Amino acid sequence: MELTLWTYEGPPHVGAMRIASSxxxxxxxxxxxxxxxYADLLFTMIxxxxxxPPVTYTTFQARDLGGDTAxxxxxxxxxxxxxxxxxxxxxxxxxxxxxxxxxxGALAKGMxxxxxxxxxxxxxxxxxxxxxxSETFYQLTRTLLKEKVSSSDKINPFRWRxxxxxxxxxxxxxxxxxxxxxxxxxxxxxxxxEQGIDTNVVAPLGASPDDIERLIDAEINICLYQEIxxxxxxxxxxxxxxxxxxxxxxxxxxxxxxxxxxxxxLDLPLTNKEELENKSKLxxxxxxxxSNYLTGKRVFIFGDGTHAIAAAKxxxxxxxFEVVGLGTYSREMARQVRATAKELNVEALITNNYLEVEDxxxxxxxxxxxxxxxxxxxxxxxxxxxxxxxxxxxxxxxPARYSPQMGWEGANVIFDDWVHPLMxxxxxxxxxxxxxxxxxxDGHQSHLGHSASNTKDILNSYEKKENNPKEGIIWTESGRxxxxxxxxxxxxxxxxxxxxxxxxxxxxEISDETLYDAKAYFS
Amino acid sequence: xxxxxxxxxxxxxxxxxxxxxxxxxxxxMPDAFxxxxxxxxxxxxxxxxxxVMIFAEPRxxxxxxxxxxxxxxxxxxxxxxxxxxxxxxxxxxxxxxxLVGSCPSEVIKLDLATVAEKLNKRFLGQVRFVNYSxxxxxxxxxxxxxxxLKALIPLMESSNEEKLLLVGTLANNVExxxxxxxxxxxxxxxxxxxxxxxxxxxxxxxxxxxxxTQPYLSDTVRDLKHRGxxxxxxxxxxxxxxxxxxxxxxxKAFKISELKVHEIIxxxxxxxxxxxxxxxxxxxxxxxxxxxxSQLEISLARFLxxxxxxxxxxxxxxxxxxxxxxxxxxxxxDNTKIVEGQHIEKQLxxxxxxxxxxxxxxxxxxxxxxxxxxxxxxxxxxxxSPIHGIDQAAxxxxxxxxxxxxxxxxxxxxxxxx
Numbered sequence: 001m002e003l004t005l006w007t008y009e010g011p012p013h014v015g016a017m018r019i020a021s022s023x024x025x026x027x028x029x030x031x032x033x034x035x036x037x038y039a040d041l042l043f044t045m046i047x048x049x050x051x052x053p054p055v056t057y058t059t060f061q062a063r064d065l066g067g068d069t070a071x072x073x074x075x076x077x078x079x080x081x082x083x084x085x086x087x088x089x090x091x092x093x094x095x096x097x098x099x100x101x102x103x104x105g106a107l108a109k110g111m112x113x114x115x116x117x118x119x120x121x122x123x124x125x126x127x128x129x130x131x132x133x134s135e136t137f138y139q140l141t142r143t144l145l146k147e148k149v150s151s152s153d154k155i156n157p158f159r160w161r162x163x164x165x166x167x168x169x170x171x172x173x174x175x176x177x178x179x180x181x182x183x184x185x186x187x188x189x190x191x192x193x194e195q196g197i198d199t200n201v202v203a204p205l206g207a208s209p210d211d212i213e214r215l216i217d218a219e220i221n222i223c224l225y226q227e228i229x230x231x232x233x234x235x236x237x238x239x240x241x242x243x244x245x246x247x248x249x250x251x252x253x254x255x256x257x258x259x260x261x262x263x264x265x266l267d268l269p270l271t272n273k274e275e276l277e278n279k280s281k282l283x284x285x286x287x288x289x290x291s292n293y294l295t296g297k298r299v300f301i302f303g304d305g306t307h308a309i310a311a312a313k314x315x316x317x318x319x320x321f322e323v324v325g326l327g328t329y330s331r332e333m334a335r336q337v338r339a340t341a342k343e344l345n346v347e348a349l350i351t352n353n354y355l356e357v358e359d360x361x362x363x364x365x366x367x368x369x370x371x372x373x374x375x376x377x378x379x380x381x382x383x384x385x386x387x388x389x390x391x392x393x394x395x396x397x398x399p400a401r402y403s404p405q406m407g408w409e410g411a412n413v414i415f416d417d418w419v420h421p422l423m424x425x426x427x428x429x430x431x432x433x434x435x436x437x438x439x440x441x442d443g444h445q446s447h448l449g450h451s452a453s454n455t456k457d458i459l460n461s462y463e464k465k466e467n468n469p470k471e472g473i474i475w476t477e478s479g480r481x482x483x484x485x486x487x488x489x490x491x492x493x494x495x496x497x498x499x500x501x502x503x504x505x506x507x508x509e510i511s512d513e514t515l516y517d518a519k520a521y522f523s
Numbered sequence: 524x525x526x527x528x529x530x531x532x533x534x535x536x537x538x539x540x541x542x543x544x545x546x547x548x549x550x551x552m553p554d555a556f557x558x559x560x561x562x563x564x565x566x567x568x569x570x571x572x573x574x575v576m577i578f579a580e581p582r583x584x585x586x587x588x589x590x591x592x593x594x595x596x597x598x599x600x601x602x603x604x605x606x607x608x609x610x611x612x613x614x615x616x617x618x619x620x621x622l623v624g625s626c627p628s629e630v631i632k633l634d635l636a637t638v639a640e641k642l643n644k645r646f647l648g649q650v651r652f653v654n655y656s657x658x659x660x661x662x663x664x665x666x667x668x669x670x671x672l673k674a675l676i677p678l679m680e681s682s683n684e685e686k687l688l689l690v691g692t693l694a695n696n697v698e699x700x701x702x703x704x705x706x707x708x709x710x711x712x713x714x715x716x717x718x719x720x721x722x723x724x725x726x727x728x729x730x731x732x733x734x735x736t737q738p739y740l741s742d743t744v745r746d747l748k749h750r751g752x753x754x755x756x757x758x759x760x761x762x763x764x765x766x767x768x769x770x771x772x773x774x775k776a777f778k779i780s781e782l783k784v785h786e787i788i789x790x791x792x793x794x795x796x797x798x799x800x801x802x803x804x805x806x807x808x809x810x811x812x813x814x815x816x817s818q819l820e821i822s823l824a825r826f827l828x829x830x831x832x833x834x835x836x837x838x839x840x841x842x843x844x845x846x847x848x849x850x851x852x853x854x855x856x857d858n859t860k861i862v863e864g865q866h867i868e869k870q871l872x873x874x875x876x877x878x879x880x881x882x883x884x885x886x887x888x889x890x891x892x893x894x895x896x897x898x899x900x901x902x903x904x905x906x907x908s909p910i911h912g913i914d915q916a917a918x919x920x921x922x923x924x925x926x927x928x929x930x931x932x933x934x935x936x937x938x939x940x941x
Contacts, residue, residue, distance in 0.1 A: 001592050001602035003609060005584040010567040033626045035540025035659030038568045040887030050894025052887065056868075059536045062629065062660040076535060083868060095562035096626035096660070099593070124562055125590045355580065 006354050008329035008372065008392055012122035012132025013094045014039050019136040019228075020090055021053040022175040022204040026140075027086035028055045029077050031069075031097035031104045046395050047176055056080040058097075058104075065100065073104045074111060081113060088144065088209040089113065090136065092120030116209070118143045128352075130227040130304070130330060133175060137204055138231040144212045145239075154241030157219045158267045167266045168198045168218040172244075173229030174205040179307060179391045181205055183404035184224065188249065191407050192222075195259060196268070204228075216240050220265050224248070224406075225306050227330060249406045250310035251318055251414070252282055280408035282415045286319055297422065298490075300325035300366035302349065302357050302375050303390025305333025307405070309340050311370050311389050314414060316344060325349065325364040327357065329372075354378065365493035368422060373397065385421030473502055474509045482512040497522050526857045529843070534866025537887055538816050538841055539572060539903075540659030541667025542625065546573045547906055548671055548717070549582045551692045554618040555721040557583040558610065559657070560603060560633060561625030572903070582617075584610070588627055599631070603638055611650055619721035621671060624656035651678065651721075663841040665739035665817050665906065668692060672717060672743040675724060676750065679716075682726030686712040687773060688752070690744075691737030694909035695719070701736075701760075701912060704770065707787050710777050727752055732776045734769065736760060736911060738851070739818035741844045758850040759911075761819070762826030762920075763795050766913045768850070791913045798917035799830065802924040806831040809880035809927065812873075815839035815865050816885050816902040823883065823905070825854045831920050835859050836877045839870065881927060898926045 013030060020028040021043050030036065037057050043049045058076045060069050081089065091108040105119025118139050122132045160167040171188060174181035182205070189199050200218035201211045215221075215236065221244035223233045233244035243265045249258035256276050263270045277283065285291060299321040301311045308328045315321040327349030328337045334350045341348035349360050358378040361369060369379040369386040373394040379386035388397050389405070403417075404410040475483070479498075486494045494515070501518035502510050542565055545557045559565045566585035586606045592599040603622075611617065620642075622635045635654035642652040655670035656662065662670060672690070687710050689701060702713050714725035725731075729751035735744065738759050748754060757772035758765045767788060774784045811833045813820040820840045827833040835856065843863040845852070852861075862870070874882055874897065882892055882899045889899040900923055910919040 001589060001599070001606050002587045003584055003606045004563070004566045004587050005581055006570050007563060007566045009563075011563040013564075014567065033540065033659035034536040034538050034663065035542065035568060035626065036564060037537045037885075037887060038539055038543075038571055040537065041885070042571060044888070044890040045886050048890055050890055052891045057535050057537075059534070060660065062658075065630070065660070079534075079868070095564050096630055099627060099630045123590070124564065125588055125593060128563065 004352070006374065007128075008352055008354070008374070009129035010039070010042075011095060011124050012127045012129060012135070013092060013120075013124065014042070015129040015132025015134070016090065016092055016120055016122060016136040017043075017053055017055055018129075018133045018175045018177050019140065019204045020055060021049070022206070024206070024208040025087040026054060026090060026209065027080055027084045028053075028090040028092070029058070029073075029080050029104065029108070030055055030092055030094055031058045031060070031073050031102060032094035033057075033061070033096055034059045036094045043176060046393065047398055048395070049176070054084065054086070056084075060097070060100075069100060070102045070107060073102055073107050077104070077108050077111060081115075087115055088140070089115055089117045090120055090140070091117060092122060095124035098124050116143050128331075131332060133228050134231045134332075137172075137175075137228055138235060140204075140209075141212055141215070141232045142235060144209055145215065145236075148213075148216065149239045152216060152240055155216060155219060156241075157243050157265055160219055160266070166196050166198045167220075167268055168200040169220050169222050169262070169266075170200050170215050170218045171202045171222045171224055172233060173223060173225035173227075174202060175225075175228055176205065177391060177393075178225060178228070179304070179389070179393060179397070180403060180405045180410075181225070183402050184406040184410065186402070187404040187407035187409050188222065188224065191249070191255070191259065192262070195263070195270075195272075197262065197266070216242070218242070220244060220262070222262070227304060227306060227332065248306055248310055250307070250410060251314040252277075252280055252408075252411050253317060254310060254313065255280075255407055255411065280411040282318060282411040285415050291319075291419075294419065294422075295320045297321045297368055298324045298364070298366040299368045299370060300361050300364050300375075301389075302327045302329075302361075302369075302371040304328060304372075305330040305337055307390040308337060309333075310405075312340050312344060314411075315370070315418075318411075319415075319418070321368070324366050325360055327351065327360065358382075365490060367490070368418065370418065387417045387421055472508065473499055476509050476511045478512040479510040479515055482515045494519075527852055527855055528858060528860045530860065530862045532862055532864045532866045532869065534864075534869065536841075536865045537814075537867045537885055538865065539664040539885070540568070540626070541657035541662030541664065541670060542569055542623065542659075543572045543664050543903075544657065544667030544671065544906075545569055545583050545623065547692055548668060551717055551719065552619070552721040553582070553719075554616065555582065555621060556610065556614060556617045556619070557621045557623055558607070559583070559585040559623045559625055560628045560635060561585055561588065561623075562627050563587055565625045565627075580614075582614075588631075593631060599633055600638060603633075604642075607642060611646065617650055619651045619653060621674070622652060622654040623667075623671075624654065624658055626658045626660050629656060629658045629660060653678070663816070663818075665737070665819075666842070668737070669740045669742050672740065673746050675717070675721075676727075676743070676746045679724045679750070680726045681728045681750070683728045683730050684712065684726065685730040686714055686725070686732070687777070688725055688727065688731050688733050688747075689713065689715045690733050690735050690747070691740055692717055693736050693911055697909045697911045697915060700914060704787060704791075705773065708770070708774055708777075708779055708783060710773070710779070729753075732773070734773050734776075735847075737819075738822055738848060739842075741842075741847055744847065756850055758825070758854060759819075759822045761822045761911060761916075762830050763792055763799070763913050763916045764829055764854070765822060765826060765851075766911070766916070767792065788913060795913045795916045799920055802917060802920035803831050805924040805927050805931075806833050806920065808832065808834065810834045810836050810877070811923075812836045812877060812879040812882045813838050814870065814874075814882065814884040814888065814902070815841040815862070817905055818842060819902075819905050820883070821848055821851050821855070821861065824859065825851055826916075826919065827923060828856055828859075829854060830916070831923070833881075833923075836879050837862055837870075837873060839863075839865065841865070881923060883923075898930050900926055 091105045108117050174185050221233045223229045223244045236242040247258040247261050249255040299315050305328045323344045326341045329352050338348040354374045370389045376386045403413045498518040639652040639654040653674045655674040657667040731752040733752045734755045755776045757769045760766040760769040824838040838861045892899050
């Protein structure tokens with residue numbers, strides 16, 4: 001039993017709903033009690049969807065349990081098929097139905113329908129949402145394509161040349177309730193098209209079962225989000241010899257690497273290599289003098305595996321930040337996140353407990369947090385600027401405007417979204433110069449939304465609680481005065497370091513000079 | 524009883540389960556913690572229904588059952604013990620801990636009553652443990668509060684003191700208003716259940732006169748009756764009419780004259796009517812369809828028809844206790860169609876066929892209906908907003924007029940630009 005106050009991921013059947021809702025001509029009969037219908041609002045409220053998820057909940061009640069819940073399942077399947085006429089039917093159960101073992105998938109298969117039926121077995125007591133989405137997409141792909149396995153030759157990724165047409169690829173992984181998937185798809189399609197590559201199918205987002213059956217018309221697969229699509233890509237590779245890409249095109253370097261990888265896999269010569277450097281404004285914006293102030297900004301990153309890893313790379317290599325924390329709630333991607341963290345010389349945080357993330361954030365004393373909607377709340381409490389880079393998300397993370405994370409425009413969006421919460425370079429310089437003027441409020445954050453006084457209160461209370469001086473150490477008047485001059489967002493860190501230094505050197509009283517000694521010692 | 528048409532429907536539903544009521548119950552009693560014993564779905568449900576209202580460590584959580592807990596029941600009990608110990612160590616300020624049963628815990632027959640009993644002995648004098656079920660196989664949405672309150676009744680001491688007991692969670696400001704009005708009427712001993720502190724449970728007995736503030740408390744009412752309480756029969760205090768009759772019923776139980784009641788509440792009624800007028804202008808003649816969710820639907824229908832002159836197409840309710848609702852049903856117009864239960868697809872067919880001006884529904888349905896050109900009002904707002912009493916009548920009407928008004932603004936051309 002695990003005490004959970006808040007969870008980053010829903011149960012696995014919500015992952016299945018993400019696949020079903022992303023697609024056309026699919027219906028999902030979910031053996032579940034009435035309360036499970038809450039999941040509809042994730043789609044209709046957070047994504048502002050104008051359609052109900054294509055899900056029928058069997059709505060069994062306590063009084064049904066003594067009787068025949070299997071009959072109830074069949075009645076609901078029959079009604080759903082008659083009403084919605086899906087081309088493919090998904091059948092599965094939520095946590096409670098898993099316990100009563102009606103085997104709705106087997107029941108459905110015995111009902112004599114013509115359409116393909118996918119029996120989803122998603123263990124609710126050990127797996128979570130992303131796994132459920134991945135498994136559903138995989139089972140669906142497998143069900144719809146398994147008959148073609150033996151009859152098909154392995155797909156030669158270079159065959160487009162013999163066929164006398166442009167190479168074709170599938171874009172796999174984008175789904176509803178994924179982070180900016182809608183816009184990533186447009187951006188990636190645009191990039192591929194510019195390179196003379198056609199998109200065969202995008203799935204699951206917007207695809208129908210017919211489209212899934214057409215996946216093998218493409219030469220290779222683009223695995224856009226490993227969390228959702230890797231299992232399917234791997235199966236297509238094993239059974240049809242379809243290669244798939246490993247690079248996630250978030251950030252300039254990875255976008256270029258992605259383009260290279262696609263060209264290599266297709267044996268397509270890359271003709272506009274030089275052009276690629278100038279497709280996004282990020283490199284120049286990052287190089288321009290105002291961005292000097294970005295150097296070494298301390299950034300704390302937590303999110304799903306795909307976005308956390310990509311963010312770390314951009315932060316370090318493209319914006320010149322210092323990554324002081326990196327973690328994920330995706331256990332499935334823990335290994336990769338750990339490897340990236342190791343390269344960055346930080347310890348990876350793999351957890352589903354947001355309070356642990358908040359603690360790590362506090363300890364790391366970052367100047368910018370990149371996280372999920374929960375890290376935004378935590379960062380707000382601590383008075384640290386934050387930008388959301390990953391699901392789980394809030395309605396405001398589904399913007400009306402075009403705002404991808406991937407590709408050239410994605411890099412532009414990322415530059416703006418990460419840098420705007422911070423003070424701009426010139427502005428920071430001016431604030432630093434004038435911060436002792438009487439008009440100036442401590443904790444002033446220029447254009448930033450959160451109120452200065454509130455931030456100050458939070459920081460003060462935080463300092464009181466967490467940062468009492470270490471035993472035996474006294475801060476003198478001059479030491480304390482100097483400490484207040486340190487920008488509030490690093491004050492905690494400076495204080496801790498100075499005390500650490502004082503203990504190390506056996507200095508009983510911390511004066512302004514000690515502070516500078518410590519500064520020199522640690523820099 | 525008016526000639527109301529009663530129907531029952533079964534089938535797939537689109538409603539919340541009783542766990543959802545934790546969202547308002549934990550705010551009502553800041554010294555209580557609600558520990559759901561359930562699955563990741565339960566945790567995800569509550570956090571989704573609550574929006575992202577977690578600005579600090581919440582006073583509700585889920586002990587998520589894992590595969591190893593399902594293997595043997597003895598383990599599950601031990602595990603729950605461990606979780607509770609951790610929780611109390613972490614949150615020493617908690618005075619009452621509600622162990623809340625869920626669909627999976629009910630299906631595996633996890634005996635939370637026995638667990639609570641054991642824990643009560645161990646933490647005697649420190650924390651009280653109470654158990655109830657908020658499972659979706661037994662309860663819908665507001666019925667969770669019914670379960671929580673019912674579970675507290677055995678902890679309430681007996682007293683034969685005469686008192687008025689307001690039963691059902693109210694917004695604090697509304698509760699204060701009600702108490703002031705009752706005091707002005709001459710009723711001085713007034714208490715609320717649930718109280719603002721879980722440890723300050725009212726004493727009850729044969730001179731306790733119970734006045735319900737919410738219509739969804741069937742089980743609580745039954746147990747209060749068993750404890751000798753008198754249940755005052757009245758409509759619910761929604762709108763001017765409902766609130767007036769509610770005050771009158773209470774006054775009658777305390778032998779206070781009608782004249783006195785009218786004297787006190789007339790000024791309130793007069794100003795409320797003025798405030799209500801602008802909303803009535805928008806709502807008048809508009810056709811309303813209420814989908815089942817909170818059990819407030821019948822009272823809302825009565826208010827929106829009788830005071831706002833809306834036409835009622837269908838009044839859905841997840842559960843109908845005709846006895847508890849009889850005063851309300853008497854006030855409904857003839858031929859009102861009440862539907863208990865739900866077959867969501869068939870009901871939505873009726874929604875589309877009847878071409879309503881406004882549909883009251885859950886959050887899962889609101890945007891899809893809006894996308895079809897049907898204006899909606901989310902029902903969950905009724906349980907989060909202060910809507911009770913005469914002073915709030917206009918605010919209550921405003922919840923329904925707002926979507927229509929907005930629709931009107933967005934569809935009409937008001938600026939003449941060149």
